[in-house]
Each structure stands twice: as structure tokens, then as C-alpha cells.
Amino acid sequence: MLQGLQDSAFSLWVVGSDSLWAYPTILTLHTVGLAVIVGAAFVIDLRVLGVGRDIPLPQMRKAFGVFWTGFAINLASGLVLFAVDAVHKAGQPVFLVKLVLIAMAITITARIRRIAFGKTADATPPPGAARSLAAASLALWAGAIVAGRLMAYL
Amino acid sequence: MYGFISWLESTGFSTALRNTTWVWPTCESIHFVGLTMLVGAAVFFDWRLMGFMRQGPIAAAKAFMPYGIAGFALNLVTGTLFFVMRPSLYAFSAAWWAKMFFIVLAGLNAMLFETTLGARVLTLGRGEAPPASFKIVGCVSLLSWFAVLYFGRMLPYIGTGN
Numbered sequence: 001m002l003q004g005l006q007d008s009a010f011s012l013w014v015v016g017s018d019s020l021w022a023y024p025t026i027l028t029l030h031t032v033g034l035a036v037i038v039g040a041a042f043v044i045d046l047r048v049l050g051v052g053r054d055i056p057l058p059q060m061r062k063a064f065g066v067f068w069t070g071f072a073i074n075l076a077s078g079l080v081l082f083a084v085d086a087v088h089k090a091g092q093p094v095f096l097v098k099l100v101l102i103a104m105a106i107t108i109t110a111r112i113r114r115i116a117f118g119k120t121a122d123a124t125p126p127p128g129a130a131r132s133l134a135a136a137s138l139a140l141w142a143g144a145i146v147a148g149r150l151m152a153y154l
Numbered sequence: 155m156y157g158f159i160s161w162l163e164s165t166g167f168s169t170a171l172r173n174t175t176w177v178w179p180t181c182e183s184i185h186f187v188g189l190t191m192l193v194g195a196a197v198f199f200d201w202r203l204m205g206f207m208r209q210g211p212i213a214a215a216k217a218f219m220p221y222g223i224a225g226f227a228l229n230l231v232t233g234t235l236f237f238v239m240r241p242s243l244y245a246f247s248a249a250w251w252a253k254m255f256f257i258v259l260a261g262l263n264a265m266l267f268e269t270t271l272g273a274r275v276l277t278l279g280r281g282e283a284p285p286a287s288f289k290i291v292g293c294v295s296l297l298s299w300f301a302v303l304y305f306g307r308m309l310p311y312i313g314t315g316n
Binding site for chain 2: 020024027028031032034035036038039040041042043046051052053054055056059060062063141142145146148149150152153
């Protein structure tokens with residue numbers, strides 16, 4: 001199945017085309033999406049940890065919308081990047097590590113949204129549990145980025 | 155310039171770094187983490203300058219900037235190392251020059267903002283619409299950073315000079 005995915009007409013166009021709109025653009029979208037997702041998570045986590053604490057927490061709910069937009073870009077571009085190189089990537093342990101770190105980081109971000117930015121959130125400091133989650137989120141995203149980058153080498 | 159590039163590439167420092175296999179992937183990893191810090195903090199502040207999230211004081215949005223500048227510092231160091239390791243790859247790349255152009259544009263834009271409008275920022279009240287000048291500065295910064303991302307990632311594919 002992985003081989004079939006990789007040999008599909010679409011995959012062959014993506015890797016075979018000389019067009020900048022094929023592989024290079026999809027790769028670039030994945031980097032732009034990365035900046036959007038992790039940039040949003042970075043700002044959310046810093047706010048939970050006490051940076052810019054004069055910004056009311058409900059004001060920052062939009063950052064979660066930005067976060068999910070970045071996630072949609074990277075899910076779509078990531079599926080294509082996987083499809084064109086499915087056999088190799090499916091066998092890369094570092095790819096699995098990346099996926100696990102992303103799953104953990106996303107779960108944590110969703111949890112932060114519930115406990116620190118929910119209906120009852122106001123200008124008071126977020127609960128202590130949210131602070132630990134925010135610190136974990138920063139570490140997990142950094143780990144996911146490193147794992148993603150090392151996919152080109154390991 | 156050609157002489158400088160080939161001299162740099164032939165120095166012992168450049169050669170030693172280039173021949174140490176873990177240096178390049180490590181710098182790339184740090185460069186990507188740094189870009190998320192820089193883009194996250196800078197775009198957040200740009201967004202606020204453009205008039206979004208008005209109930210949050212602008213000075214508080216600015217409190218994120220030192221973390222963005224830390225990301226920029228990481229990327230300046232790792233980016234300089236990339237250049238030292240493979241100067242000919244970058245110096246003759248149109249995409250690299252475009253990337254540098256947008257970094258300088260973003261930097262000048264930020265300096266202009268700090269020197270002329272910076273003090274006014276702190277007087278802007280909660281919920282108050284920002285003046286057009288703030289919106290323009292925020293918009294130029296936001297677009298510049300995405301252009302930096304674009305040309306950085308497209309570097310292997312656009313105008314490689316060979």
C-alpha cells in the first residue's frame with residue numbers, strides 16, 4: 001500500500017515535476033505551517049507562564065484558531081510529503097518519534113485551552129497545572145521540530 | 155567578492171566545521187526552533203499593532219519580543235555558521251539575497267518603529283484603534299518575516315546560480 005501511494009500519479013508528479021509549485025512549494029508550506037503552529041503555541045505557552053500577563057486570557061483565544069489553521073496546513077502538506085516517500089518514511093524511527101511528540105503536544109495544547117482559556121478565564125493567573133503543561137508543550141514542540149529536521153539525516 | 159568567498163570556504167575553520175557531520179543537522183534543528191520563536195513573537199506583536207486583540211495593552215504584547223529576539227539571535231548564529239561552512243552556496247543564490255533583503259527590511263522597519271513611534275505605543279489606550287502608521291509597520295513586519303521563511307525554505311530551488 002505504501003508503495004502504491006508512492007507510485008500514484010500524484011506522487012510521481014510532485015517529485016518528478018520541475019515546477020516550483022510541486023515539491024518545493026509543498027515543502028515550503030510545511031515550514032510556513034510549522035511557524036504558524038509552533039509560533040502560536042509559543043505565544044500561548046509564554047502567556048500561561050506569565051509573559052504579557054496584562055493581556056486578558058480570553059483575548060488570546062484567537063491564538064488557538066491560528067494554531068489549528070497552522071495544524072491544518074501541516075496535516076495537508078505533511079500527508080503529501082509522506083505520500084511521495086511513504087516506504088522510506090514509514091520505516092524511519094525518527095518519523096515515529098516526531099508523530100508521537102506532535103500528538104502529545106497537541107493534546108497538551110487542547111488541555112491548556114480548556115483549563116486556562118475556558119469560559120471562566122479572566123485576568124487572574126492561570127492555574128498551576130496549566131503552567132506545567134505550558135512548559136511541557138514548549139519542550140515537546142522543540143523536540144518535534146528537531147525530530148522532523150533529523151528525518152533528512154537519520 | 156568571489157575572492158572572499160573562496161578564501162572563506164578554504165579556511166581551516168570552515169573546512170573543519172563542514173567536515174564534522176553533526177554540525178550541519180544540529181544547526182538546522184536550532185535554526186528551525188529559532189524561527190518559530192521569532193515568527194511567533196514578532197507576528198503576535200505585529201497583529202496587535204494592526205489593531206487585533208485591542209483589549210490587551212500593547213505594552214503587554216511587546217513583552218513577548220525579547221523571546222522573539224532570542225530566536226533571532228539563535229538564527230543569526232546558526233545562519234552565520236551555515237554561511238561560513240558553505241559560502242559559495244549562499245553568496246551566489248538569488249533566494250539567499252532575497253531572504254537577506256527581507257531580514258534587513260524587517261530590521262529597518264523595527265528600528266524606524268522604535269525610534270519614531272515606539273513611545274506613542276505605550277500611550278495607546280485599551281480598546282483604542284491604532285493609527286494607520288502602526289498598522290503599516292505591523293503589516294510590513296508580518297509580510298517580511300513570511301517572505302524570509304519563503305526564500306529561506308526555497309533556497310535550494312530558486313536561483314541557485316548554477
